[in-house]
Amino acid sequence: MIKSIPYEDVLQTILCKYDEPMPGAVVSAYLVDGLLIDTGPAYTAEALADFMTDKKLTCVVNTHHHEDHIAANKFLQDRFGVEIFAPALAVSKINQTPELYPYQEEVWGYPVPSIVMPLRKSISTEKYHFDVIPTPGHDRDHICLFDAKNGRLFSGDLFLGIKPVASRPMEDNWQTLEDLKRIRDLNPKTIYSASGLVVSDPKPRIDKVISALEEIGNIVNKLHGQGLTPLQIMEKIFGKEAPIAERTQAQFSSENMVKCFLKRV
Numbered sequence: 001m002i003k004s005i006p007y008e009d010v011l012q013t014i015l016c017k018y019d020e021p022m023p024g025a026v027v028s029a030y031l032v033d034g035l036l037i038d039t040g041p042a043y044t045a046e047a048l049a050d051f052m053t054d055k056k057l058t059c060v061v062n063t064h065h066h067e068d069h070i071a072a073n074k075f076l077q078d079r080f081g082v083e084i085f086a087p088a089l090a091v092s093k094i095n096q097t098p099e100l101y102p103y104q105e106e107v108w109g110y111p112v113p114s115i116v117m118p119l120r121k122s123i124s125t126e127k128y129h130f131d132v133i134p135t136p137g138h139d140r141d142h143i144c145l146f147d148a149k150n151g152r153l154f155s156g157d158l159f160l161g162i163k164p165v166a167s168r169p170m171e172d173n174w175q176t177l178e179d180l181k182r183i184r185d186l187n188p189k190t191i192y193s194a195s196g197l198v199v200s201d202p203k204p205r206i207d208k209v210i211s212a213l214e215e216i217g218n219i220v221n222k223l224h225g226q227g228l229t230p231l232q233i234m235e236k237i238f239g240k241e242a243p244i245a246e247r248t249q250a251q252f253s254s255e256n257m258v259k260c261f262l263k264r265v
């Protein structure tokens with residue numbers, strides 16, 4: 001399914017393999033002044049290209065290389081001849097077929113490889129200018145786009161959930177904390193996230209996420225200092241593994257969340 005919601009001249013496009021948006025299987029792309037930010041998963045790639053037919057698409061930016069953000073690239077390039085930009089570290093990854101866990105194949109599908117160009121420090125459309133903000137906590141190549149003049153931050157997969165319970169191995173949770181502080185200090189008026197969350201006046205929410213993550217990180221460090229293993233630390237903090245671990249072949253897990261706090265130790 002494709003569903004779109006306008007926020008002034010930003011068009012949120014909600015993409016999901018299933019007929020109804022299902023939590024954990026939905027990703028949002030955003031169209032603003034001809035710039036499409038992210039292109040969603042493989043299962044909605046052709047439908048997104050169809051949807052863009054009358055939208056005056058001029059260019060595309062991928063916030064990072066994950067399979068649920070890049071999969072319509074090739075279709076959009078073939079259909080509209082648009083240029084696609086991605087963070088420099090993502091370029092070679094987007095140009096090959098990724099290895100996916102079974103749950104990723106099930107929910108998102110394999111993206112067709114595409115040729116993209118490295119993003120520079122900013123990108124402009126006819127009306128707007130966007131700064132590229134490196135936010136490498138989610139994955140090393142992850143960026144946000146910030147339209148400073150209008151206070152609009154397109155945050156990709158930067159974590160905005162209030163209750164952190166699970167991470168994937170590529171995440172660096174202390175870095176995510178730095179990323180969150182960095183975007184908070186930009187004073188955005190509105191955040192548009194790839195999870196679909198659109199938040200006005202987001203500072204209180206960002207502060208809550210920072211507090212929740214920081215609290216967990218501090219406990220992890222303390223228990224690690226006492227000699228506990230990541231599994232033991234996870235059990236002390238969360239009691240038991242998060243249900244999402246089973247659904248994702250343990251890629252998303254609370255134990256990984258602990259490990260993602262210990263990467264710098």
Ligand SMILES: [Zn+2]
Binds near residue numbers: 066138157
């Ligand atoms: Zn991601």
